[in-house]
Amino acid sequence: MNFIKNLQGLDRRYVFVFIAVAIIMPLIFPFNSLTYTTTPVENLYQLIDSYSPYVRADDLNGDGIISEEEAIAFKQDRAIFMDFFHDASTMPELFPMEVAVMRHCIYRRVPFFTFTIMEVAAPIIEEAISVVTDEIQKTGRVIERGKDYINIGYKPPALYLPILLGMGDDIAAAVETDTDGNRIENLPMYRDTAIRNYTQMNLVYETSGSDQGLSWMIYARSRFGVNVGVGLTAVMAADQYPYLQSGQCVGMTAGLKGAAEYENLVDMFAMNNLTFSKGQLDNPTEAMMANLDITSDTVPTKFKMARLGMNAQSVAHILIIVFIILGNIGYFLEKKKQNKNL
Amino acid sequence: MKKNIPLAIVIILGFIFVGWTFIPAKWMQDDFYTAFLEFTKTMSPFAVFLGIYSLVSMHYNRIRRKVPKWGYSYVTLTGLVVTATLGFVYGTQAGTPVQWIFRNFMMPISATMFSLLAFYMATAAYKSFRARSIEATVLLVAAIIIMLGQVPLGMAISRSWPINILDISQWIMDVPNLASKRGILLGVGLGSVATSLKILLGIERTYLGGGD
Amino acid sequence: MHKNRNKSWLSVILCLVALNFSFSLFAEKITVENAKIENFVVEDVPGDLGSGLLLKWKPLPNELKILEYRIYRGITPDSLFYSGSVMLNPVVGFAGEEISFLDSGFKPFVDKSSPGRLVVDSKVKPLDEKTFYFGTANNGYPRDLEVLAQANNKFSLIAQIEKGVYYSRYEEVTLDEQLFAGYPLGNVSVLARVRSGVEYFYSVVPLNETRKYLRPSEVVSGTPISDPLQKPARELYSNLIVDGSTPISLNFDWENATGSYSSQAAIYVFDDELEVTKSYFEATEENPYQGKEPFILSLDPQINEYGKFSQPIISENGAYFLKNEDSQLMIDLERIEDYQVVIQADNGQTLFLKDTPNSRYQSIQTASLTDLPQVPTFNVYDVPNDKGDTQIVVWEKPLVEITKTSFHEKLGKFLIVNYDYYDYQAETLKSFDLKLTLEGQEKPFYETDEFYLDNVIKLAVPDDYDNNTITAEIIIKTNNPDTEPYTLYQNLKFDKILKALIPSAIVKNNIALNSFNYEVYAKEGSPQYVTVAGKVVGKMNNYSDVISYERFLYESVIAFDPESGKVLVPGDIQVWYDGKTEKSLNLSKFASVSKEKIATEITTVEEEIAQITDPKHKERLENYQSSLLALQTELNNNISNRKWIGIVKNHRNNSLRQKSYKVFASNNRGLFTSYELPLNEDGSYQYFTPISNQFDYDKLAGLLASIIFAILVAVYVNLAKKGVDLYIRPIAGIQEIDNAIGRATEMGRPILFVPGMSSIGVVATLAALSILGKVAKKAAEYDTRILVPTRDFILMPIAQEIVKEAHIEAGRPDTFDKNSVFFITTDQFAYVAGVNGIMIREKTATNFYMGSYFAESLLMTETGNITGAIQIAGTDSVTQIPFFITTCDYTLIGEELYAASAYMSKEPMILGTLKAQDYFKFIILFFIIVGTILSTSKITFLLDFFPEK
Incomplete structure (x- = not known):
């Protein structure tokens, strides 16, 4: 009784300590918490998954499963285009989702382009690529620049619109060279595939801490029908909902939460080489569950950054809710006591 | 006279802005307005000088008078002199000492200040969300729902409910929240138009320096 | 997360300290002192006709924390000038095996931010005493004409001159007995590009994160080569267009190779075997061609630009012929697929129709006249309420497209249909009816009139719905009362992977709109149409052409001339373009030269008039001649250069901002139709100039509201002054x-x-x-x-x-x-x-x-x-x-x-103002309520009156 009453006049410094502990402890001692995926994230995941040769290739030997060989033999006809529009300040939120999407693409052999008009984002692209490829190459698969992905890198902002519109016709003509100065038409990912323009490169995934994704919706989507997905900081997410509702934006990963959800989907399906299915999402197999365990070493730490951060965020949120409830109980008890005294 | 000339300048320039808003023609947008804008740039260097003068004189006085914690004024003045000197000597490109100072002092300090927000938000929420009245209770419940919508726990709870907690939190954001926001914005818009009009017509003159 | 960032900063600092220690412990490692750039090569960029060089080198180890690689370039190995850099993030480093720098295209060379005199970049420690590195942090060459004169003829140079400077700051300079316009170096920005055949010398200087300059690389040279193109065109298609059984024309459609600077010279049609045909192009005098003579079609630059040509088929006595001045060929319709088509470029290279990448199109296809795209509308509109720098080319009525669907299963099964619409200022979409019919049924299960265009329609699907295909019928009404409502169709087919109904392409008049692209061509200041927009997708119905007001003018740099102290550019200037006669008048920036030139021009026109018989054409030429004569009179008045250029400027401003348009609808496989604007009454082409508007009517509502508000303020201020007690709610x-x-x-x-x-x-x-x-x-x-x-x-x-x-x-x-x-x-x-x-x-x-x-x-x-x-x-x-x-x-x-x-x-x-504000809020509230009621009952004039933004 006294405890709750004391809560009423609790010194704010105790609150500070609790919050600090609630944020730091989950980061030091990771634990498994449930991550439920939301529709905008699932939509984005599904769309990228539908581009995979594991879904699209012909089942040559007729065994009902697309094997790795069959997927490799398939002439790629889909790709995604990633536009990085942020600097290092929003990296804590955006970087994990970029890594998760790239990882998804590599596991499912979906070719991707990376691009930016911010000079400061060019190293972020390199970092994301190296984080993903380094870890996956440890498993023995070789990932080649120019074949599995093309890094267009930095292009001056003045070329933004010309490139954006030019890719409706031919990406090789619009951007000409990748970041290393190779002509796009000489790279295997362009030369040996059917990927030419938005018809194949049917998803633009743009990560930013602003409403930059809009320019893709206005210019590229309305003219060429390309799907636009966005990765946003949590603060900006609310502004994007109208576009999700109107279908102008196909999917969204918002903040750390969106990144954590995407990481989860990648671990459940892509890592096990499974096609996304809503049914399996609710009744996961053991193999899927094993990958979800973030306390084990099945998944490298770099690939669970969002979930680790999300743990801290969740605990802090719950702590605040608990504080609010306790505070209110104390308030009511006090009021009751006062009423009695009257 | 001291007030009339500045007032005339404000009114004339104000009407130019009005013209700029309603006249899309090239003579207004490019030839006149853009050329005009160049002038405003000249104001900044003088003001920077005033700002630095104010900063130095304030801290100089603090040190001279030995007001409590006057030692920190030395830190401020040293920071000002050192950063400015390094900037003038080495430039401000990447890799120069100024950038080093920015990355190793400014950024972590700013981030620390910003992260305080998490603590303050927690205490603010703790103190203010009390069911004192019906309105406060509504606020309290809405806040809890929105927060639950942000964490897995909320999703876990709502799976067993007929209505998704995410949907409710989204509805709160989209409907009551948006409606009140629009109401406030409408008032803000009108208020700022009124203030601008008052300035344009010379009714409001405080900005000219005190008095009415 | 910000705590995380703090942690990462701490770790970065710790890492730096640790790195310092490790450096001191293992001194034999690569250090800042002994680091050396390896594998530095300079290569020609293939297929770019000698306009670029590619520099490659092995990156230094990431431990050195390289921030920047500075590139120095020179035309002699001993003096190198800063010309660009590759920036890296020293914390992340560089992951690849090779760093590259592409030196191509026009890049800043010298401008007003360049140093005034030659500056040795003293921070670079050259490998030997003979090599000098010049430049500052951002610039290489100085604003010193003595130094710059070395670059004459060694680079392709372009001067970017601000409009005001362009017309006022030039002087006459004579060089090699020719007259040029000389501009002061401080007033122009010069851009440069490497030239083919010139040897350039490069060196790379690395900088670490504290901007310490590391050892420069060796000086390596490279020469851009003007290499020939592999193929004249990327693709070639040919179509025989028939009307029933009568052949109408033979269409050719090809795509010029990217970066191609050669042009296509001729198209050949052979009635022969492929091998025989090939021998035609290998024939020599000793070994002449043996087969049947081909039909030869010479291509002019205009056709080259289009990449399309339609050759009419002439019928004579029941036989069909391809015929022109050079040659003729009889066409046997039965064997049309065996004919060979070849395109030849001016450098002699050929592409056979048989070699076209897409195997389906390796022979002449036959298509019916009805397969060709039909365009209902073609017009040009000025964009209202703008500065006057945009006009819209319109070739199709407004369209509505279903873009996405999704199922929503809560309290019943719902389908959410998202749509987009494409319209333009001159004719906007007013509303549309949507009718959805299940496959195999006649009656639609859902009908709605969408009058508030919010891109989304939510509807309930029938209970027995089982992912059947749905046909969507969209009936469009526009704001133009003369336009009859027209119908578009789309099929919504269920996709198993995406678990949604995927919309098909829009079908209008039985033609799927996505089977055609549009190409927009325009001419301004010259009689040739050039492309302004290539391959606008089929569902787009318009193109906004931006005709910017000139801010900068570009002239090629003839020379940096130390003697006169100027940058020399050609003295010629285009004074006007006369759209009626399609004549461009090129005179000089100097009145004296122009006087001579205009006299010649007048004589030429006179001669032309004498030969013309067409009265309309004659009249146009005579008008042109009289305006030339008027200009000559002015020139003969001994006007100063300054006055003359003022006249030129006026003419240029008026005549060089007009454009005439042409649009091709094409499937890029040989089926195309071109659309031209109707000619003027006097037989000349229609030209359009965007209008600079004086009032923005989109903001009319805003202006009216402001005026009403100002009146309210005036009224209440007066009332308050008279002493009326105004009640204000306490805050x-x-x-x-x-x-x-x-x-x-x-x-x-x-x-x-x-x-x-x-x-x-x-x-x-x-x-x-x-x-x-x-x-x-x-x-x-x-x-x-x-x-x-x-x-x-x-x-x-x-x-x-x-x-x-x-x-x-x-x-x-x-x-x-x-x-x-x-x-x-x-x-x-x-x-x-x-x-x-x-x-x-x-x-x-x-x-x-x-x-x-x-x-x-x-x-x-x-x-x-x-x-x-x-x-x-x-x-x-x-x-x-x-x-x-x-x-x-x-x-x-x-x-x-x-x-x-x-x-x-x-x-x-x-x-008073406060009170006025309160009453104005009532007005707003009134409009909100009335607007809501009106819009709900489908009356949208009020909604349309208020601007969207």
Whole structure:
């Protein structure tokens, strides 16, 4: 009784300590918490998954499963285009989702382009690529620049619109060279595939801490029908909902939460080489569950950054809710006591 | 006279802005307005000088008078002199000492200040969300729902409910929240138009320096 | 997450320290002193016709924390000039095996930011004493014509000249007996590109993260080669167009190779075997061609630009022929697929139809006339309410497209249909009917009239719906009363992977719109059409052509001339383009030369007139001639160069901004139709110039509202002046201001006034300043100190003045301390730290936060809370209001901030505006209610009156 009453006049410094502990402890001692995926994230995941040769290739030997060989033999006809529009300040939120999407693409052999008009984002692209490829190459698969992905890198902002519109016709003509100065038409990912323009490169995934994704919706989507997905900081997410509702934006990963959800989907399906299915999402197999365990070493730490951060965020949120409830109980008890005294 | 000339300048320039808003023609947008804008740039260097003068004189006085914690004024003045000197000597490109100072002092300090927000938000929420009245209770419940919508726990709870907690939190954001926001914005818009009009017509003159 | 960032910073610092240690421990490793760039090569870029070089080198180890590789380029190996750099992030490093730098295209060469004289980049330590590195941090070549003259003929140079300078700052310079226009070097920016055949020398200098220059690489040279193209065209298609069984024409369609600077010369049609045909192009005098003679079609530059040509088929005595001046070929319709088609470029290379990548199209295809695209509308409109730099080319009516569907299964099964619409200012979409029919059924299961275009329709699907295909019928109504409603179709087919109905392409008049692209061509200042937009997808119905006002003009640089001290560009100038006669008049920037030139031009035109028989054409030429004569008269008046260029400028401004358009609808496989604008009555082409509008009618509603509001203000100010008592609702926050100041006085502590985070240009800041005036006056009356920290240095002197005046008004000028209004910093969080420090040190009794705020509001108010101050806030920043309400004692929400000063002054003028504001809100409320009712009952004129943005 006294405890709750004391809560009423609790010194704010105790609150500070609790919050600090609630944020730091989950980061030091990771634990498994449930991550439920939301529709905008699932939509984005599904769309990228539908581009995979594991879904699209012909089942040559007729065994009902697309094997790795069959997927490799398939002439790629889909790709995604990633536009990085942020600097290092929003990296804590955006970087994990970029890594998760790239990882998804590599596991499912979906070719991707990376691009930016911010000079400061060019190293972020390199970092994301190296984080993903380094870890996956440890498993023995070789990932080649120019074949599995093309890094267009930095292009001056003045070329933004010309490139954006030019890719409706031919990406090789619009951007000409990748970041290393190779002509796009000489790279295997362009030369040996059917990927030419938005018809194949049917998803633009743009990560930013602003409403930059809009320019893709206005210019590229309305003219060429390309799907636009966005990765946003949590603060900006609310502004994007109208576009999700109107279908102008196909999917969204918002903040750390969106990144954590995407990481989860990648671990459940892509890592096990499974096609996304809503049914399996609710009744996961053991193999899927094993990958979800973030306390084990099945998944490298770099690939669970969002979930680790999300743990801290969740605990802090719950702590605040608990504080609010306790505070209110104390308030009511006090009021009751006062009423009695009257 | 001291007030009339500045007032005339404000009114004339104000009407130019009005013209700029309603006249899309090239003579207004490019030839006149853009050329005009160049002038405003000249104001900044003088003001920077005033700002630095104010900063130095304030801290100089603090040190001279030995007001409590006057030692920190030395830190401020040293920071000002050192950063400015390094900037003038080495430039401000990447890799120069100024950038080093920015990355190793400014950024972590700013981030620390910003992260305080998490603590303050927690205490603010703790103190203010009390069911004192019906309105406060509504606020309290809405806040809890929105927060639950942000964490897995909320999703876990709502799976067993007929209505998704995410949907409710989204509805709160989209409907009551948006409606009140629009109401406030409408008032803000009108208020700022009124203030601008008052300035344009010379009714409001405080900005000219005190008095009415 | 910000805690995380702190941690990462800490770890970065720790890493740096650790790195330092490791360097000192293992000195034999690669260090800043001995690091050397390896594998540095300079290569020609293949297939670019000698316009670029590619530099490649092995990156230095990431431990060296390389920040930048600076590239130095020279035309001799001993003097190299800074010409660009590759920036890296020293923390992340570089992952690849090879770093490259592409030296191609026009890049800045010398401009006004370049150093005035030759500067040796002293930080570079050359490998030998003979090599010199020149340049500053951002520039290479100096503004020294003696030095620049070395670059003459060694680079392709272009001068970028500002319009004002272009017409005024040139002088006559004679070089090699030719007359050129010379501009002062300080007034032009010169861009440069490498030239084929010239040897360039390069060296790369690495810089580490402390901008320490490491050892430069060896000097390596490279020469751009003008390499021949592999193929004349990328693809070639040919189609025989028939009307029933009668052949109409043979269409050719090819795509020129990218980066191709050669042009196609001719198309050959052979009635022969492939092998025989090939021998035609290999034939020599000793070994002549044996097969049948082909049909030869020579291509002019205009056809080259289009990449399309339609050759009519002539019928004579029941036989069909391809015929022109050079050759003829009889066509056997039965064997048309065996014919060979070849395109040849001017460099002799050929592409056979048989070699076209797409195997389906390796022979002549036959298509019916009805397969060709039909375009209902083709016109050009000026964009209303703009500066006059855009016009729209329109070739199709407004369209609606279903773009996405999704199922929503909550309380029944719903389908959410998302759509987009494409219209343009001249004809906009008013509404459309959507009818959805299940496959195999006749009656639609859903019908709606979509009049409010919000891109989404939600509907219930029938109970027995089982992912059947749905046909969507869209009937479109536009705002043009002359346009009959027209229908579009789309099929919605279920996709198993995406678990949604995927919409097919739009079908209009039985033609799928996505099977055609549009190519827009325009001509301005020359009789040739050039492409302005290639391959606009089928569902787009218009193209906005931006015709910018000239800001810069570009001229090729002839030479840097140290003798005259000028940059020389050609003396020629295009004076006008006459669209009626399709003639371009090129004279000189100098009146004397122009005088000679115009005389020749007049003689040529006279000769032409003498030969012309067509009366209309003759009349046009005579008009042209008279305008030439008028110009000649002016020139003969011995006018000065300055006056002459003034005349030229006027003519150029008027005649070079007009455009005529042509559109091709094409499947890029040989089926195409071209659309041209109808000719004028006198037989000349129609030209369009965008109009610079004088009033923006989109903002009419805004202007009217402002006027009504101003009238209301005037009325109420007058009423107030007459002494009518105007009631104003009391606002708690404002009434408490007095008490709050009184409290500070009682406690003997200062008042803190934060005037917001924005600059003086923001209305909220102005409102905050008027409140400051009132608060400062009260404080002066009570003799209480007021502290005003500012974030904007322009705001500071104004705030100082306001507080000073307040003290004078209160009769206490002696108590004013100038240092109580001070500048802290412009940095957001540093400012917060400063303000919080003041609260804690000075123990302020009352804090005011007025103006606009961002993320930092809670940081300040919560600190104020800790120090136990009374806090009154007022802001128009909607997102920060919750924070203020939870932590402050009183908060002025939104407009209350603006009203506060009126409350405090009780002056009739200001009270009047407040009252007017209240009544204006009634007007807004009225429109909201009426608008809602009208729109719900599908009456949208009110909705349309108000602009969307």
